[in-house]
Amino acid sequence: MKAAPFDHHAPETVAEAAALLAEFGDEAKVLAGGQSLLPLLSLRLTRFEHLVDVHRVVELHGITRTDDALRIGAATLQAEAEHDAVVAGAVPLLARALPHIGHFQIRNRGTVGGSLAHADPASELPTVALTLGATFEAASVRGTREIAADDFFTGTWSTALAEDEILVGTRFPVWAGRTGYGFAEVARRHGDFALAGVAAAVALDADDRITRVAVGMLGVGATPVRVGAAEAALVGTVPDGAALAEAARAGMAALDPADDLHATAAYRRRVGAHLMETALGAAIEEARRG
Ligand SMILES: Cc1cc2nc3c(=O)[nH]c(=O)nc-3n(C[C@H](O)[C@H](O)[C@H](O)COP(=O)(O)OP(=O)(O)OC[C@H]3O[C@@H](n4cnc5c(N)ncnc54)[C@H](O)[C@@H]3O)c2cc1C
Known part of the structure; x- marks a missing residue:
């Protein structure tokens, strides 16, 4: 099947894109890499009269690092982030998760912001964003605002972004000290969406005691989820294998x-518990070496 006819708009600034969304309301949708939206349009599972293609909006591209955060512009390609040394150094969990997204052809077209805004509960990037407590920057004709990761994912394929808002960028916290990261997932075939997956980050003190831990999962709910019970079981401990299994x-x-x-x-x-042990074990091992 082919998509129903639509008008293609190619704004060059966030302000122009926001004005188009405001003008066309629920008849308009942002088009980024098209890797999720175009299949939905082509299968006629959804239909929009106006697609606001943000590819040419320079403000939406790029990766910048400050002392305590890594900012990724919404239209930055997943492949760019995957191969970026600054990303790998600042937020290793992103670098671990990105190669699990589909196939490289998908990551060559798909954007970081598109994956976050699409909010598939089996997606890797939303889970990393929730696990690390990322901050989302949104813009509309009404101005700009920031949305905390805890408030961003509201349901399957649904976020706190209003119909007329554009995701401009996402800031991922940079953890300091002796830190380690683990990412593990299981999918039926390479490139398929995962059946379940786990993202884990830990920080250790000089005695290998866990001072900070964050665990998130994909594929086990309507949104990505934080696994507070596992975090609570581990913080303040020097865990061995049995403690990890219990957490x-x-x-x-x-x-x-x-x-x-x-x-x-x-x-x-069953598989979720195993993945959690694997991801946490890798994170702790890495932090101990650090
Ligand atoms: C075969 C296949 C396998 C895949 N496997 C995986 C996988 O394993 N894991 C995974 O995470 N993903 C997977 N994907 C999806 C892929 O990661 C998409 O690239 C991603 O979900 C959407 O990014 P996009 O840039 O292509 O966005 P689009 O498809 O262009 O847009 C997706 C949605 O986000 C909205 N949107 C995009 N950008 C913005 C913005 N800046 N502001 C506001 N709204 C915006 C759009 O309006 C639309 O609703 C797969 C896709 C395919 C085709």
Whole structure:
């Protein structure tokens, strides 16, 4: 099938893009890399009269680092972020997660902001953003605002962005000290969306005690989720293998994954606990070496 006819707009500034969204209201949609939107349009699962293509908006491109944050412009390609040394140095969890997104052809077209705004609960980048407590920058004709990751993902394919808002960029916190990161997921085939996945970050003190830990999961709810029960079980401890297994068990017990066409809830629980142990183990090991 082919998409229903639409007008293609190619603004060159955020202000122009915001004005188009304000003018056309619910008949308009932002088009970034098109890797999620175009299949939906082509299958006629959705339809918009106006597509506001943000590819030429220079303000939306680029990666910048400050002392405590890494900022990625919304239209920055996933492949650019994946191969960027600044990203790998500042927020290693992003560098670990990015190669798991689809295939390289997808990452060559798909954008970081597009993945975050699309908010698929089985997506890697939303999970990393939630795990690390990223901040989202939004713009519209009404002005700009910031949205905390905890408030951003509101449901499957749904975010706190208003219809007339553009995601301009995302700031990921840079963790300092002896830190380590782990990312693990399971998919039926390479390139498929994951059935479940885990992102983990830890910081250790000089005695290898966990001073800070963040664990997030994809594929186990309507949004990416923070696994507070696993975090609470680990903070302040010097965990061994048994403690990691217990934290993962407690983490999964607090979640409520669903059955769907791809996997049962019971499978997601079992594999989720294993992935959590794997990701946390890798993160702790890396931090101990640091
Ligand atoms: C075969 C295949 C496999 C894939 N596998 C994975 C996978 O394993 N993991 C994964 O995470 N993703 C996967 N994807 C999706 C891919 O990551 C997409 O690139 C991403 O979800 C959307 O990014 P995009 O730039 O292509 O956005 P688009 O498809 O252009 O847009 C997606 C949505 O985000 C909105 N949007 C985009 N940019 C903005 C903005 N700046 N402000 C406001 N709204 C905006 C659009 O309006 C639209 O609703 C896969 C896609 C395909 C086709």
